[in-house]
Amino acid sequence: MNKSQVMEELKEIQARYEDEVTRLLQKLPEGDREYFTPSGLPVKPLYSPADVPDFEYTADLSFPGRFPYTRGVFPAGYRTRGLHIRQVTGFGTAEETNKRWRFLLSHGANALSVVPDDGSGHRADSDDPRVRGLVGKGGVALDTLYDYETLFDGIDIRKYSVHLITTNAYGLACYLALAEQRGIAPSELRGSMSNWMRPDTECLDILEYCARNVPLFNAGYLDMRNVREGGCTAAQEIGFGVAVAMAGCDALLERGLEVDDFLHRLTWFINAGPEFFEEVAKFRALRKVWASVFRDRYGAKDPRSLMCRMHCQTYAPTLTIQQPFNNLIRSTVYAMAAVMGGVQSLHVNSFDEALSIPTEFSALLSVRTQQILDLETGITKVVDPLGGSYYVEWLTRELEREALDIVEQVQKRGGGFKAWDWMCREIRAAAVKAQAAFDRGDRKLVGVNTLVEEEDIQMKALRVLEKHAEFEALFEYSTEFAEKQIRRVEKVKRERDEEAVVRAREELAGAMREGRNMVPPLVEAVKQGLTRGEFARVKAEVYNSPGEGPYVCAPPAVLA
């Protein structure tokens, strides 16, 4: 028998098998007969080669480190490129966050990530009364270069991969100034930032500056993880992200760069959600879609440009206040999908994240989760261990097809920048739909809409821990952080050379007005003590607008 006869015979057998299954399922109540993934793909009870009949190993998968990179970007997977254990950190002042970083590193975390506080987006410094209550909350207060010096005190930025969660050139400028203090040449400086692709001068200045001067720094970012948290599906996570990357690419080509100058410095921030196999398939489909789109439509030639690298943070909307220790189990399973999907870097949410920000205790459990997966379970031994599963290959194809379709829909609406509002509406519609499914009980969440406990013994256990005097069981925000930070900003403002600050500020504003890249004069200005709030005000003046980008809030409006 030749190959197609074998396939025909298989299809016949499968049809008989599926008839039998259908008869069995018809005995079940109607609601229990059909299953769907959260993306809405119907799921059968079994998959065989007949579900991926025209599957071609070389074209669809090939080998890790080879086009289309479906199976992974590095040939030997985690054996040569170990997982970056990178827990997002940030609370209080730079001192508290530095201390937490050292704690995590001393327990085996091997990469760092820092999130700024909720005050930092408001075009104000921590000593401004407008941000009262927000200083050192939700992240770390970082007002001046002095704060960055404290944050990185004793941390070797040549050794550890550092991620700055900021879209702001201010954070980059401080990082560059810090590298200069330590004698690290821009050409050697590594790291990354959340400069997510958007049509504003600041974003593009950062990308252009780094492409030309800081070639190892990952200056571009696709934050689809938070978009997914916002409610979108796995296919939208891929499709919207690729479409936004294409728009950013177009904007940089217009600035005279070549696609291979910057594409390999765009990294992804991606989610790992509850639907295990769909998530594994998502990472694989994303790598394939990325490689094909940028090779075929943009002519990227450098293999590094086509290798889609990802930092992943596990899904949080399903973390519950009820029975909080269940969150350990959820996040572990989500992390397994991320590792089996071949992500480069991972944050595992802590069990208490539906209650507060993590403590040392809960953050350490997140590090241990990753270490146990790596050292005890064997899932990092083999590259793409689920490759070849008929179900996973079928899912990968479905997601690839759907994601490419979404890319086309975005292109029809003017591309990833222009269609952003449309994407936001789609994301919110998906969130509303998902919430309705939970409210109806169609989607289950243990402890919330099923298996609810009158007496929540896990909560009781947490309360016992909370009462322990020498143990911080749940993080509590303290206004002492703000008092301390205000003293830190005041110290910088008191000790700096005001005339030099004014000159540096003028130089910066001049560059921005004349359309020169803002990064070089900003680096000089932060060295003189210019604060983040002052930088934000320069931006507001020069661009004669309240600001640009997603981190400046639109004025209040009535929901249309």
Added chain:
Amino acid sequence: MPDERKMRVLLSRDDWYHQRGYWVIASALKDAGFEVVLGGIQTPVDIVQTALEEDVDVVGYRIMDGAPKVLLPILFEEMEKRGGRDIPVVVGGIVPEKEETVLRELGVRDVFHPYSPLQEITERIRRIAMERRRSRSDSEDEKP
């Protein structure tokens, strides 16, 4: 004369990243017949400003990261200063159990936790809004 305008609710939030609940609730309130003023990411000072300008019946404040007992006193202080202390405030987001009591004592009218059913949220907010409309029109009637 009963006020026939639609109930108006201001929704604000305290941080940049987490916004799923904010949008889901905005959509649910709109479907339930409210006019929803989207404040977006606002400081307590901004919230009071918008609440007064938009003449809302309720303020819904979404707070993350265990700081409600810090932010609410600031909000109420600002309302005392600038007016609007009579606008009812409800809070959603991450509110630790023991802080819920503190918030209610401060004068927060209701607290919603993750996965509160949407219909329940909209109904509870509607009752609070209607109550305020009534007490407002009563006090208007008493004016000479």
